[in-house]
Amino acid sequence: MLVVLWGAATLAFLALQLVPGDPVDTILGVDAQVGEQTRDRVREELGLGLPAWLRYLQYLGGLLVGDLGTSYQARQPVAEVIGSAVAPTLQLAAAALGLAVLLALIGTVLSRGALRGVVSAVELVAASTPTFWSGLLLITVFSFGLGWFPVIATRDASSLVLPALTLAIPVAAILGQVLREGLDAAAAEPFALTVRARGAGPLRLLGHTLRHAGVGTLALAGYLLGSLLGGAVLVETVFGRAGLGRMVLTAILNRDLPVVMALVVLSGLVFAVLSQVADLGARALDPRLRDGTSG
Amino acid sequence: MPRHARSTAATALVVVAGLGLAGCAAPADGGDGGTVTFAIEGANLSNGKMDPHSTQLDSSALVLRNVFDSLVAQNADGSFSPWLAESWEPADDGLSYTFTLRDDVTFSDGETLDAEVVKANIDHVIDPGTVSAKAASLIGYNTEDPEGSAFQEAVVVDERTIRFDFARPFAPFLSGLATPFLGVYSPASLELEQADLAAGGPEATVGSGPFVLSEYVPDQELVLERNADYGWAPEGAEIGTAQTLDIRILPEASVRNGALTSGEAQVIADVLPTDVDQLGDAETEVWELPGVPYSLYLNVNRGALTDVRVREAVARGIDVEADVESVYGEGYPRAWSALTSTTPGYDAALEESWPFDADAAEALLEDAGWTGSDAEGFRTKDGERLSVEWVAWTPQPDDAAALADLIQQDLADIGVELVRSVVEPAAYNALYGPKEIDVTDWSFAGTGGEVLANHLQTGGFQNASAVSDPALDAILDEAAASTDIAEQAALYEQVQQWNAEQWAIVPLYAPTRITASSSDVEGLSYDIYGRPLFLGVSV
Numbered sequence: 001m002l003v004v005l006w007g008a009a010t011l012a013f014l015a016l017q018l019v020p021g022d023p024v025d026t027i028l029g030v031d032a033q034v035g036e037q038t039r040d041r042v043r044e045e046l047g048l049g050l051p052a053w054l055r056y057l058q059y060l061g062g063l064l065v066g067d068l069g070t071s072y073q074a075r076q077p078v079a080e081v082i083g084s085a086v087a088p089t090l091q092l093a094a095a096a097l098g099l100a101v102l103l104a105l106i107g108t109v110l111s112r113g114a115l116r117g118v119v120s121a122v123e124l125v126a127a128s129t130p131t132f133w134s135g136l137l138l139i140t141v142f143s144f145g146l147g148w149f150p151v152i153a154t155r156d157a158s159s160l161v162l163p164a165l166t167l168a169i170p171v172a173a174i175l176g177q178v179l180r181e182g183l184d185a186a187a188a189e190p191f192a193l194t195v196r197a198r199g200a201g202p203l204r205l206l207g208h209t210l211r212h213a214g215v216g217t218l219a220l221a222g223y224l225l226g227s228l229l230g231g232a233v234l235v236e237t238v239f240g241r242a243g244l245g246r247m248v249l250t251a252i253l254n255r256d257l258p259v260v261m262a263l264v265v266l267s268g269l270v271f272a273v274l275s276q277v278a279d280l281g282a283r284a285l286d287p288r289l290r291d292g293t294s295g
Numbered sequence: 296m297p298r299h300a301r302s303t304a305a306t307a308l309v310v311v312a313g314l315g316l317a318g319c320a321a322p323a324d325g326g327d328g329g330t331v332t333f334a335i336e337g338a339n340l341s342n343g344k345m346d347p348h349s350t351q352l353d354s355s356a357l358v359l360r361n362v363f364d365s366l367v368a369q370n371a372d373g374s375f376s377p378w379l380a381e382s383w384e385p386a387d388d389g390l391s392y393t394f395t396l397r398d399d400v401t402f403s404d405g406e407t408l409d410a411e412v413v414k415a416n417i418d419h420v421i422d423p424g425t426v427s428a429k430a431a432s433l434i435g436y437n438t439e440d441p442e443g444s445a446f447q448e449a450v451v452v453d454e455r456t457i458r459f460d461f462a463r464p465f466a467p468f469l470s471g472l473a474t475p476f477l478g479v480y481s482p483a484s485l486e487l488e489q490a491d492l493a494a495g496g497p498e499a500t501v502g503s504g505p506f507v508l509s510e511y512v513p514d515q516e517l518v519l520e521r522n523a524d525y526g527w528a529p530e531g532a533e534i535g536t537a538q539t540l541d542i543r544i545l546p547e548a549s550v551r552n553g554a555l556t557s558g559e560a561q562v563i564a565d566v567l568p569t570d571v572d573q574l575g576d577a578e579t580e581v582w583e584l585p586g587v588p589y590s591l592y593l594n595v596n597r598g599a600l601t602d603v604r605v606r607e608a609v610a611r612g613i614d615v616e617a618d619v620e621s622v623y624g625e626g627y628p629r630a631w632s633a634l635t636s637t638t639p640g641y642d643a644a645l646e647e648s649w650p651f652d653a654d655a656a657e658a659l660l661e662d663a664g665w666t667g668s669d670a671e672g673f674r675t676k677d678g679e680r681l682s683v684e685w686v687a688w689t690p691q692p693d694d695a696a697a698l699a700d701l702i703q704q705d706l707a708d709i710g711v712e713l714v715r716s717v718v719e720p721a722a723y724n725a726l727y728g729p730k731e732i733d734v735t736d737w738s739f740a741g742t743g744g745e746v747l748a749n750h751l752q753t754g755g756f757q758n759a760s761a762v763s764d765p766a767l768d769a770i771l772d773e774a775a776a777s778t779d780i781a782e783q784a785a786l787y788e789q790v791q792q793w794n795a796e797q798w799a800i801v802p803l804y805a806p807t808r809i810t811a812s813s814s815d816v817e818g819l820s821y822d823i824y825g826r827p828l829f830l831g832v833s834v
Contacts, residue, residue: 021721025728027342029720031739032351032428033749033756035439042426073342075490084513136549144553151550152332152543152559237338240545242515246341254342255721 001272008268009063010056012261017052023072023255024048046072059261068265069258073251078262082247089243092235093228095164096171100224103172108179112206119176127173131231135166135238151239163239167231171224178220182213215286221278222271229267328521328538329834331816333827334551336565337544341513345495347478348420351429353740356475357564357826358542361519363478363502366394366413367469368529369742369823373639375469376530379408379479379503389464389778396455400527402481403507410457412482417449417459419485420477426489432756433471435461435775445775464776466783470742478502503527505830506540517542533831535818540829552811561816561834562827566809568623569694577811582825585638586746588630588802589738591685591702592759595799597733599681604663605711606798609683611649612656612709618701619804622694630802633747633794637805639780640744640787645795656709665710674710682712685734688723695736698803730761738806740824744787745775751790751799760799767793 024043028034043049047058062069068078111119142162143151149161186192186209195208232245244263251259283289337354344350347359366380377383380394400408420430423438431438435445445465450458459468471477481501484492491499500508505528506519519540528534543560545551548567554560556575571579591609599605615629630636632645660674660681667675674681685699696717703713713734718726726732739746739757748771749757753764767790774786794800808825818831 019719019721020725021719022724022728023721025724026721028426028428029339029342029351031737031757033432034426034428035437037439038423038426041423074494075343076494136547139550140553143559144557147557150559151545152334152541152554236514237546238550240515240543240547240550242512246514250339250342253719253721 001269004272005265005268006060008264009060009261012264013056013059013257016255016257016260019255021255022048023257026254027073027256048072059258063265068262071251071256071259073254073256073259078258081259082244082262082266085242085244085247088241089232089236089245091160092163092167092232092241092243095160096167096228096231097224099164099168100171100175103168104175104179107172107176108183108210109203109206111176111180112203120180123173123176125173126169127177129169131166131170131234132238134169135163135235138162138166139238163235163241166238167228167235170231171227174223174227175217175220179210179213179217182216183209186212211285215282218278218281218285221274225267225271225274328536330539330541331537331562331829331832331834332541332543332554332560333562333564333829334543334545334554334560335563336546336548336551337542338514338546340495340544343490343493345500345511346425346489346492347476348416348430348480349425349427349489349493350476353824353826356824358517359478359500360475360504360822360826361506361540361829362500362504362508363475363480364400364504364527365473365475365477365479366396367473369470369473371821371823373470373742373823375473378473378529379413379527385778389466389776390461391458392468393452393456393458396457397527398455400503401524402483402501402503403522403524404481404483404501406481406483408479408503409454410451411454413457413479414449414451415482415485416477416479419480421446424489430471430474430476433474433476434459434468435465435471464778466775466778467743467745478504505534515544517544528830532820533818535829535831535833537829537832537834540832555811555813558813558815560813562810562812562819564808564810564827566811567692567694568627568807568809571809571811574811577813579809579811580819580821580825580827582808582810582821583635583637583805584738584740584808584824585635585742586740587633587738587750587757587800588635588805590630590633590736590803591801592735592737592750593683593799593801594730594733594759594761595797596730596761598683599665600683600733602663603797604659605665605681606801608656608659608663608709609706609711610798610801611652611659612711613702613705613801613803614651614653615803616651618698618705621701622698623804627804630804632791633750633800633802634744634787634791635805638741638743638746640784642788642791644788645791648795653705653709660710668710671712672707672710673712680712681710682714683733684714684716685736686723686726686732687715687717687736688720689717691717699736727759730759732759735759740806742823744783744790747771747787747790748775751794762797762799764793764797 024039059069071078071081074081107119107123139151139162142148149158153159192205192209195205232243233249236243236245248263335354335357339352340354344352344355347355347363364379366378368376368378370376379397379400381397383392383394385392396408396410419425420427421436421438437444445461445463447460447462450460452458479502484499484501487499496511497508505522505525507522508517509520510518521538548570551563552570552573555563555577593600593606593609595601619627619629632642634641665674665676665681669675669680699715703715706713749755751758751762751767752771753768770786770789774783777783810827812819815834817833820828820831822828
């Protein structure tokens with residue numbers, strides 16, 4: 001796991017060294033009436049005068065003792081800067097994940113009946129619709145058109161519905177596709193024939209096969225994390241919400257290296273933890289994994 | 296056994312049901328006088344741009360005007376009214392201004408205004424640690440050359456009297472002082488770290504203005520409550536009854552438009568010219584901004600553009616009128632001068648003086664030796680193609696890109712290749728610093744001809760054309776030092792004429808600031824830059 005984190009931090013550092021642009025000029029903005037001496041002084045204050053390799057070592061050193069550094073832009077500890085944005089994004093992602101799982105399950109149940117073709121087509125469309133566009137569409141219909149959910153209000157939970165739904169759509173589609181594939185595979189196995197032979201209907205059978213398909217779906221956890229975080233960038237922009245997505249975008253555009261690195265390391269960490277959890281989940285679902293025999 | 300799958304579904308159901316129930320809750324009310332929701336673009340406010348003394352952003356000015364008052368207010372006709380200062384007196388030699396402050400002003404944290412507080416504010420503006428990107432230059436101060444600056448220092452004469460001393464007359468001083476960038480902080484705020492002021496918030500962003508910042512969620516919203524004690528509005532200004540001003544940051548233009556038409560927002564800023572028709576019965580305020588028009592800046596030190604004939608050919612070869620009209624619609628006027636027509640000192644004599652003329656442009660290019668032609672139809676000289684690169688920064692708005700397409704086509708018609716690249720701001724700055732850009736574009740708001748100095752004087756911050764002409768520098772210096780409005784105007788006319796011969800700036804159109812409001816809102820007014828003011832607002 002440490003190797004993953006180190007690799008992630010190193011790649012992020014390298015990438016930001018390679019792209020052109022000076023953080024000081026970027027933070028000040030194109031039309032800032034600030035002279036060269038002052039810019040140099042700020043650069044000095046941020047420690048940007050040091051050679052890249054030294055800054056890299058300093059950063060890794062700080063990371064080892066849990067110090068994420070200071071944001072160039074906010075001039076405040078990165079941990080604080082990120083901390084303030086975690087909650088809204090977590091809320092959004094959790095709501096979206098809940099919705100996605102629900103939608104995927106509904107799709108799966110429906111697809112066992114006559115609606116198979118329809119569900120599959122809807123999934124395909126949903127998976128390939130850009131989040132940005134679907135967000136605007138949902139706002140236009142449900143907020144500006146029907147007035148069901150507010151976009152402006154940020155305090156009540158109803159303002160979370162549309163952003164979460166926007167974020168959930170592509171995730172639900174992918175989940176649904178994988179789940180259905182797993183179900184089909186499970187339904188073709190001999191045990192399914194036994195179940196049916198006992199006189200179980202399609203829904204009863206689903207109860208058995210879902211468990212098999214669930215194992216494959218759990219393996220998607222990493223992918224889901226990526227699409228939730230990536231989607232958050234767009235959703236938070238369209239809906240004007242504070243959060244990690246917006247922060248990632250600004251930090252990259254502003255070359256705010258400490259924040260970008262911290263976010264990369266953080267996602268690496270979450271990814272690693274999630275993989276572990278998914279692994280445990282798979283064991284819980286599939287007794288064969290628990291016994292150590294191959295599945 | 297499907298136990299696990301079922302419980303997952305059950306959890307999801309609970310989540311959704313919870314959201315659905317919460318959706319029925321009534322929206323919170325702001326108080327007796329009601330809430331005005333104001334949606335702005337504002338995406339970069341969170342980049343530490345909440346300190347009026349250090350920011351240069353327009354969105355900062357838009358938001359912070361509600362919290363901070365200035366010593367004087369500038370009226371739409373360019374004249375000045377008393378505000379925190381009840382009177383002022385410029386010295387005859389133009390080397391100092393003496394202000395008498397009101398004696399009844401308190402900041403929202405209970406501190407009172409006096410001359411020491413004003414001095415502390417000015418000292419904060421010019422402190423190198425503030426890294427002022429606009430405020431310092433507005434009062435004629437250069438942190439890198441304090442001795443050589445026009446502004447020297449603020450001197451406390453007595454409790455209610457403060458004097459600003461200058462090394463040489465600085466004509467734009469009062470109009471600079473009237474902007475939100477020279478807003479006056481509570482002395483308690485100035486005790487805080489610069490980073491805290493830049494980040495902003497109810498603790499740091501404290502002034503004496505008509506509203507008090509009560510909540511700030513970066514990238515999302517600012518909630519402001521009306522300052523009940525506010526009794527020092529600029530002369531003649533009405534005070535409205537709206538209790539809460541909710542400023543919502545919505546980066547997407549279409550979302551702001553929808554928020555207004557659906558009634559979720561009452562006022563929206565940063566409306567695109569092309570969207571005005573979609574706003575139904577909302578009132579729109581289209582404000583032509585004073586300053587430098589949206590223009591192309593031709594770098595006089597780069598390649599083919601070093602030849603003034605090529606620069607003039609570029610200016611004459613663009614069908615500005617037709618291009619602007621096809622992007623922004625009928626009645627959107629093209630610009631003729633390096634100042635917009637609403638700027639004091641505008642030279643109206645330049646109007647109609649350089650209409651589109653492709654033949655004249657081609658003749659100029661022939662004359663300059665670009666007589667050959669390559670396989671793609673572009674002009675060549677000594678085997679080299681007549682090619683210039685236009686570098687813009689992201690995000691490039693759709694309208695700007697559409698206009699650029701048309702300009703590119705016009706120039707191709709006279710045999711000039713215009714290569715366009717749009718790069719990230721960081722990459723742009725890397726090129727802009729050493730002036731390695733052939734052509735770039737922007738508009739620049741300012742209340743007077745002094746914006747020309749930024750753009751055309753040697754070492755000016757906006758001198759993208761890399762102009763360095765001692766004779767022109769002398770005219771600009773003379774204009775900045777002049778306190779006689781007519782003399783000043785005559786000097787700035789000379790500068791505009793210089794540009795109409797040298798073509799460092801190719802003016803295209805005057806940018807407008809468009810604000811739209813619903814009919815529920817009363818008492819909205821505008822400053823001279825067309826920024827909405829909420830002092831008088833009622834709902």
